[in-house]
Amino acid sequence: MLAADDDILARAEDWRKAGKGVAIATVTETWGSAPRPVGSHLVIDDEGHFLGSVSGGCVEGEVVTEAMDVIADGKARTLEFGVQDETAWRAGLSCGGRIRVYVEKVL
Amino acid sequence: MRLELLSILNAERAARRACILVTDIGNGEQRLVKGAEIAADRLCEQLDSAVRAGKSATIDVDGRQVFLTVQVPPVxxxxxxxxxxxxxxxxxxxxxxxxxxxxxxxxxxxxxxxxxxxxxxxxxxxxxxxxxxxxxxxxxxxxxxxxxxxxxxxxxxxxxxxxxxxxxxxxxxxxxxxxxxxxxxxxxxxxxxxxxxxxxxxxxxxxxxxxxxxxxxxxxxxxxxxxxxxxxxx
The missing domain is CATH 3.40.50.720 (NAD(P)-binding Rossmann-like Domain)
Structure with a gap:
């Protein structure tokens, strides 16, 4: 798992150096039965390609959408997903956990 | 994250050395602390525990939320x-x-x-x-x-x-x-x-x-x- 997450950051560097817009999403906090541990990464490019995961696939779609905005305006933001949250319900984090994800642009 | 920091982070990992990316979640300020620099850092105790546990974590520093992206080589x-x-x-x-x-x-x-x-x-x-x-x-x-x-x-x-x-x-x-x-x-x-x-x-x-x-x-x-x-x- 560690090695996999590490490879993902290496890819983020490669993508940026190749001139792409890149954002890194990182799980900063989890509560309950979250699918991916704190420190897990998802990297996203400006065409919507992504690598890695911040959940078991439940909220990646939402994170990728937000990441596009982060790449566009350069402002980092924190997203929260959980069952009591309507967005998360829509995004389908139905395992009962709650996660906080920090999304930042690679400048 | 500045590309320069990401590059150092990746280079440290490739060299099998520990390092921590310290991010102030509130204002996005970031710095990288290499394993060898932890002892002299103002957050040395928290950084040391995080590296020892080998786990990324959110910590509180004077009321500010700070995220530690911890990178340690596989043992x-x-x-x-x-x-x-x-x-x-x-x-x-x-x-x-x-x-x-x-x-x-x-x-x-x-x-x-x-x-x-x-x-x-x-x-x-x-x-x-x-x-x-x-x-x-x-x-x-x-x-x-x-x-x-x-x-x-x-x-x-x-x-x-x-x-x-x-x-x-x-x-x-x-x-x-x-x-x-x-x-x-x-x-x-x-x-x-x-x-x-x-x-x-x-x-x-x-x-x-x-x-x-x-x-x-x-x-x-x-x-x-x-x-x-x-x-x-x-």
Whole structure:
């Protein structure tokens, strides 16, 4: 798992150096039965390609959408997903956990 | 994140060195602290605990939320001797999340049949270890109790950074080993790094139990704080 997450950051560097817009999403906090541990990464490019995961696939779609905005305006933001949250319900984090994800642009 | 920081982070990982990316979640400010810089950092205690645990975490610094992206290399165990204890240690080490490499020049011992799916090197430790890179995230356990094989391994690693050195053998066997190493010019402090008799004192009898005691001792050396001063993890 560690090695996999590490490879993902290496890819983020490669993508940026190749001139792409890149954002890194990182799980900063989890509560309950979250699918991916704190420190897990998802990297996203400006065409919507992504690598890695911040959940078991439940909220990646939402994170990728937000990441596009982060790449566009350069402002980092924190997203929260959980069952009591309507967005998360829509995004389908139905395992009962709650996660906080920090999304930042690679400048 | 600045590309420059990301590049350093990736380079440190490739070099098997620990480092922490410190991000102020509130304002996005970021800095990178290399393993060797932790002791002098103003957050040294929190950074040290995070690196020791090997886990990223959100911490509170004067009411500000700060995220620590912790990057530590995978811990490796090098077993000298493809013996019965090593056969028990191999699956245990894998379960516990360690990378294991087994070195034994005796081709009758170092066979893939005896060690399925293991990294196995049928060569002398003195030929293998110099290029292996025994860094501070590497543990060495010598199991052959044959001076021809164990001694060159110990001589190689006593000058290296690895966080654990253990050698199988009774107190008497170890006494003779100490004499040999002293004759070779090793200091008392260098020799004192060797855990011998090897393993935690849990009264282990069988090879499997000895493997448990050794794995426990390696985890102790890796995680427990008082060992910081011995250079276990910095």
């Amino acid at each position: 490796r165990i090098v077993a000298i001797g493809a013996v019965h204890i090593t056969q028990a240690l191999a699956p245990m080490a894998r379960l516990a999340g360690f990378d294991l490499t087994i070195i034994d020049p005796r081709t009758a011992f170092a066979t893939p049949e005896r060690f399925p799916d293991c990294a196995l090197v049928a060569d002398w430790p003195q030929n293998v270890l110099p290029d292996f890179g025994t860094d501070r995230y590497t543990a060495i356990a010598c199991f052959t109790h044959d001076p021809k094989i164990d001694d060159p391994a110990l001589e190689a690693v006593l000058l290296a950074e690895c966080f654990y050195v253990g050698a199988l053998g009774s107190r008497k066997t170890h006494g003779k080993r100490v004499e040999r190493l002293k004759e070779k010019g090793f200091s008392d402090a260098q020799i004192a790094r060797i855990r011998a008799p090897i393993g935690l004192d849990i009264g282990a009898v069988s090879p499997q139990e000895i493997a448990v005691s050794v794995l426990g001792e390696i985890i102790l050396a890796l995680r427990k704080k008082p060992l910081r001063d011995s250079g276990a993890v910095a």
